[in-house]
Amino acid sequence: MARLSFFSLALLLVLGTLAASQDIGIPDVENGLIEDENNVTCVMVQGTISFTVNYTAKANKTEVVTVTVPEHGAAVTGSCNGTEGEQYIEITWGPVNETSSTRMTFNRTKDTWSLIDFTATVFMGKNFVNATVYGEKLDLVMNYNFSPLEIGVNRSFNCHSHLSAFNVTGSLDGAEYDLPLGSDLTNIQIQAYNEIIGERDFVDSVHCTADNTSDVVPIAVGCALAGLVVIVLIAYLVGRRRRSAAYQSV
């Protein structure tokens, strides 16, 4: 009896750890989705998208501002482009005449899709009151090393890990912006070229490489617990054999 409960407790621990490493729950699409005329939601994006801008303040020193795309209440536009050409999704936010926006463009090669262009236009409004460039629009081009780069059609890209752009270039009225710029993505989930009719949520996701390495921890814990079970069992069996040997010698 004691052996059984000890064993099942250990097994429960192992199963619990494995379950914790799986994705639980269905996400709500917050940032936006784009639908074609047949009710096929071709592009969906969700997650935290931010841009970091260093600027020169009037006091002649460098300051930094992080602009985050709001996860609720932004306007979303885009194109499914007949599911053949390039698709895009554009998220626009901010007050009238002071809007900022970001756009992701996707391309498809047979049965896979990839992000081919990621840009933004940041209106340097109230967060930039002390900037010498206050009230101007800064155009940004982001370069991310997504891994994997190509995702199967009907599948989404999912990355819990924090991703940083390796290069962000900016321009103001066509002139190159010469202070440091950055961009980050957290908990990002993207899907383009979805063909499943009536599916307004992300389907089978492909995790980024960065997430796979973080799975190592729960798997290691699971293996350690499984090892513990084996050790306890062996100790028990050895102990029982010793005891029965002791009985025989009496």
Ligand SMILES: *[C@@H]1O[C@H](CO)[C@@H](O)[C@H](O)[C@H]1NC(C)=O
């Ligand atoms: C799309 O969905 C709307 C509302 O659910 C419905 O009225 C319309 O008929 C649908 N269109 C097609 C082409 O299925």
Ligand SMILES: *[C@@H]1O[C@H](CO)[C@@H](O)[C@H](O)[C@H]1NC(C)=O
């Ligand atoms: C940009 O801003 C960051 C954060 O404040 C700062 O550490 C860095 O030195 C700034 N870069 C320049 C060139 O001023």
Ligand SMILES: *[C@@H]1O[C@H](CO)[C@@H](O)[C@H](O)[C@H]1NC(C)=O
């Ligand atoms: C700001 O700094 C630059 C170089 O560091 C200098 O040339 C310029 O005169 C300074 N401007 C003011 C207003 O202090």
Ligand SMILES: *[C@@H]1O[C@H](CO)[C@@H](O)[C@H](O)[C@H]1NC(C)=O
């Ligand atoms: C549709 O795709 C083509 C090329 O594949 C591209 O040139 C065009 O701009 C796209 N149209 C829209 C509305 O995105």
Ligand SMILES: *[C@@H]1O[C@H](CO)[C@@H](O)[C@H](O)[C@H]1NC(C)=O
């Ligand atoms: C936006 O800009 C237009 C044209 O410059 C102007 O007529 C309008 O009043 C502005 N709206 C707001 C809310 O500032």
Ligand SMILES: *[C@@H]1O[C@H](CO)[C@@H](O)[C@H](O)[C@H]1NC(C)=O
């Ligand atoms: C988009 O994909 C098509 C083939 O599917 C290819 O010919 C074209 O060069 C790609 N465009 C870009 C910008 O990668």
Ligand SMILES: *[C@@H]1O[C@H](CO)[C@@H](O)[C@H](O)[C@H]1NC(C)=O
């Ligand atoms: C702008 O400068 C003033 C005075 O130096 C300061 O009190 C204020 O916090 C600054 N605002 C921002 C957004 O940096």
Ligand SMILES: *[C@@H]1O[C@H](CO)[C@@H](O)[C@H](O)[C@H]1NC(C)=O
């Ligand atoms: C960033 O991109 C720009 C324009 O494509 C290029 O000139 C620059 O060398 C790149 N910088 C890095 C660090 O890759």
Ligand SMILES: *[C@@H]1O[C@H](CO)[C@@H](O)[C@H](O)[C@H]1NC(C)=O
């Ligand atoms: C995607 O799913 C739709 C609906 O299930 C299916 O018709 C289509 O063939 C699938 N596309 C690919 C490339 O698997």
